[in-house]
Amino acid sequence: MPEDNVIYIGNKSVMSYVLAVVTQFNNGFDEVVIKARGRAISRAVDTAEVTKNKFMPGVEVKDIKIGTEQIVGEGGDKANVSSLEITLKAKA
Template sequence: MSQGQENVVLIGKKPVVNYMLALIEVFNSSPSAEVKVKARGKAICKAVDVISAVKARYFTNLYVKSFSADYEEVDTDKGKVKLPAVEITVALAPQGSQPTPQPAGQTS
């Protein structure tokens, strides 16, 4: 990903491993990067699975930097529908250090 471009992984209908590989690729190319994992509706569970699996198997120093939940209006064949949406920003803590936890409801 080029300099200045935001690192975003949009979670959809593909298998979890596809999104895991996307997340791993970003961190391998730029360990200091922050990645926003975005999902809405039924894909929210998959987003959490992706982050948990990457942390458990590949980057034990992965941490959630911020979390945002809201509703997005989406046009469907049934008209406008409000779907729950999440945006989870993850980053890698430097090796040997622990990220500073933030109180619930605060983002940096």
């Protein structure tokens, strides 16, 4: 499955990710998935809300998935990191 409509949230500003989401919708995608882990989760929620409320009122939240991923650190130690996936859908 191609992941052209997936936006991975990192350390950039919220508006950078909002622009990426709006661009994906303008390129013809009906759905855009916002993914984040750890401390970036709050930025992902902000991105979805700003997109939905200020830039594209014709977009709604279709699905939200939360989970935990286990990552291996440099020393071989394992850590659990929370993950979030928000699916935005253009209203019909």
